[in-house]
Amino acid sequence: MNSAVSFFYFLSFLTILSAVMVVVSRNPIHSVLYLILTFFTLSGHYILLNAQFLAAVNIIVYAGAIMVLFLFVIMFLNMKQDQEEAKTNLTKIAATIVGGTVFVILFGAYRKTAIEPFNPQTYDSQIGMIESLGHMLFRDYLLPFELASILLLVAMVGAVLLGKREIGERHF
């Protein structure tokens, strides 16, 4: 087994372990921290695939911004151990069914996916680098890219509108 493969197995083990810990942790803060660890290991996978830009953006966007906001909200909730029992059986059953369905869908999709065989001679190892990614995005996928940016702009306008204080309204 060469070092890249053994490193892949080590990273995969860490990814799955931390993903499981996200679910089984009793403390929500621990869950969030394990989720951050999961994002880091996923970035490790991206680096193994020579997709450095994706790895860095994954860290910046998910670990650096979104998870900070998650942590931010969870810190405001006054989590006590005795509130743990508030979950009814109905919630647990519903959660199990939803989780199981998602798993079945993912597994089915995985079974149906045909993984293209790749040729090591013609394969371009630089395909995940930022230059080729930029060429790809701005040449072949320009319209979807711009549409996505307009979607984000609309979301931003919506957020500003929601956060805007109306005239005469005082909260504190």
Add this chain to the structure above:
Amino acid sequence: MDLVEFLVKTVTIVAVFGLTLVIAMYSTWAERKVAGFIQDRSGPNRAGWGGLLQPLADAGKMFFKEDFIPALANKWLFIAGPSLAMLTALLASAVIPFGSTFRIAGHEVALQGVESNIGILYVFGVVALGVYGIMVGGWASNNKFSLLGAIRAASQNISYEVAMGLSLIAILMMSSSLSLGEIVAQQHGMNWNIFYQPLGFIIFITCSFAECNRVPFDLPECETELVGGYHTEYGSMKLGFYLFAEYINMFISSAIISVLYFGGYNYPGMDFVYEQLVKSFGPEVGHNIATLIGTAVFFGKALFFVFFYMWVRWTIPRFRYDQLMNLGWKKLIPLAIFNIIITGAAVLFLKPVITAWLN
């Protein structure tokens, strides 16, 4: 990678690591000296000549104090907080180019931990992670003041990261590369980015003050409102690590500023010095001496900005929290977007005209 290259890289990384720590250590001394000078008093002057042994005395004191963990604190996260702060502070120096290349036995090795084509994104990612140490520590203390400090730190860092990223985009548009080594190399010959991006520089340095939680943006540890902010419950070396991480962050951000805007290891008259050195010492030794001079210049620039941080700290009073948020969202972000538009227009229309006119 063969042995010589590996050894030079190892020495570079260890030297950068050690230098970062030493500079952070002596920044604490320099901070008090600068404060003393600005406030017309002498500052530390008992331990060693001019108080030079003061950082060691402080470290000794910190290490031998009682290592206290509050009863209701979350023990592991309470320890993880300062560790994360130190970890993220030290990570960023990996991609900073401290000098051009070193020539040993026919090998040319760059004085840089890792030459990566996403250098600046890496730095940005590490900066984004910097807030976790404060948030985790502040929450784990199980103290309302700590929690408020942690939350202030989180919202402040997220808000100023946006403007910082936008001000960086203007630089990236000009250099069309994300690699820090490439950005520095392009600034050769007094082609420093500060002359093209004065507005971007002002936005960037303001945001780096906010990211380092330095005065005038040190709201997370605002002692008039929050006792000690996120480190209220901390004592001994754990507190020391938090304070130390702040000084490391200061040095790293100063280094980044000098890389991005002030040409890194480039200095005026560089080519002339290089030629003279190569003529008198030969291509190998002369090249290495020239590189070392460049590195010294780089550290000079970085240390000037560390001094600038201190200068501002003892000159400007602290902002109020709503002022901080208004500045970040309503002034810096629109300014940064304006800067991007201006830069884009200049790169597209002005640059070809000027190039045609010069030729």
